[in-house]
Amino acid sequence: MFKRFWAVFIARNLEFFRDRSSLGWNLAFPLLLVIGFAFIFSGDGRAAYKVGVMEPGTDNAFFQMLHVEYVTYQDIELAKAKLQRHQLDILVEPASQTYWVNPSSPQGYFVEKLLLGQLPNYQQQLLEGREIRYLDWVLPGILGMNMMFSCLFGVGYVIVRYRKSSVLKRLQATPLQAVEFISAQILSRLFIVVAITSGVFIACNLMFDFYMLGSYWNLLLVTVLGAASMIAMGLLMASRSQSEELTGGLLNMISWPMMMLSGVWFSLEGAPQMVQDIALLLPLTHLLQAARAIMNDGAGLADIQSHLWAMTGMTAVFMALGSALFRWQGEGR
Structure with missing residues (x-):
């Protein structure tokens, strides 16, 4: 056989x-x-910044900007993983007045400046990771x-x-x-x-x-x-x-x-x-x-x-x- x-x-x-x-x-x-x-697809190609938010409904002007996509998450670990891979430009948690940013992300750098202009009391946390x-x-x-x-x-x-x-x-x-x-x-x-x-x-x-x-x-x-x-x-x-x-x-x-x-x-x-x-x-x-x-x-x-x-x-x-x-x-x- x-x-x-x-x-x-x-x-x-x-x-x-x-x-x-x-x-x-x-x-x-x-x-x-x-x-x-x-x-x-060698360029970024996105027309707007992408911001992850751990809770919806805040009235601050930062969360109402034009040309910015806001994505609400329930699982903070999932959101952090997306930030590490450059799938988010910044992650914000209004309850603790904390935000996370990837230092290797050019988009994240500019969104961070916008955030601190509106919310100067928020505390920075760094998350490093490689872009997907x-x-x-x-x-x-x-x-x-x-x-x-x-x-x-x-x-x-x-x-x-x-x-x-x-x-x-x-x-x-x-x-x-x-x-x-x-x-x-x-x-x-x-x-x-x-x-x-x-x-x-x-x-x-x-x-x-x-x-x-x-x-x-x-x-x-x-x-x-x-x-x-x-x-x-x-x-x-x-x-x-x-x-x-x-x-x-x-x-x-x-x-x-x-x-x-x-x-x-x-x-x-x-x-x-x-x-x-x-x-x-x-x-x-x-x-x-x-x-x-x-x-x-x-x-x-x-x-x-x-x-x-x-x-x-x-x-x-x-x-x-x-x-x-x-x-x-x-x-x-």
Whole structure:
């Protein structure tokens, strides 16, 4: 059994790496996207200052200025964390007449001068931290989107092409079982996707020095689980069809909602609850939320265990369904 599995695994890897155009695109596409975003969003881009307030409703003129966004927080530790990452320019607590400012924030310097002009009795507290750029936030989305297309289309079209060209028909005549074939396809694509994504991440990190608070090993685990779940989904979509057009339609029907609802380009925090609930049914959502929690918040495995279990469960369900529905020669054969 292992020899049959290993033979299919090696053959699939060689087939991919010998296709230089496909390999080049998988390497170049995410790299070009990251470089493009680095130049497009190299400036701050905000039209106003952002002030965190620990209690609403104060009548002082400082809290009623134009062109300033005021955000009320109940959790002071959460607000301080945002200030450290330059997501707030200053944090004010009127009850204790205290304010916190990040000395490395240019915006915070000017807001502090405005505050002391209106509230000279407030006491200063310093919080140091590094800025999270939009590029740091969007990086998991870019890499995750590239992984999604590679996992879904790189597996789905391959299976349909094998079936259409009678490759699967020949394999059916061998002792190879469906679960062995599917397992080999999953691990082959998993190896390819993780290797390419890791290489692109390392190259981009050397150029742009991404914000990273958590463990790289935890990030690798999330990458593996996320890729496995999307590969298994792609195999499920191609388990019976012999039509490339139908398979392409099914894969597009899955990939575009994931790209729009999983938080690739923007956060879903302000979206309706129903939209957020639907997004949690998609493996890419769990991949991106877990990756951003590790990179931007320093989360450990215990903090993201719900995402890990979700991706593991999706992988198991998709693989089980794909094995049960798999047909060597397609529908009607």
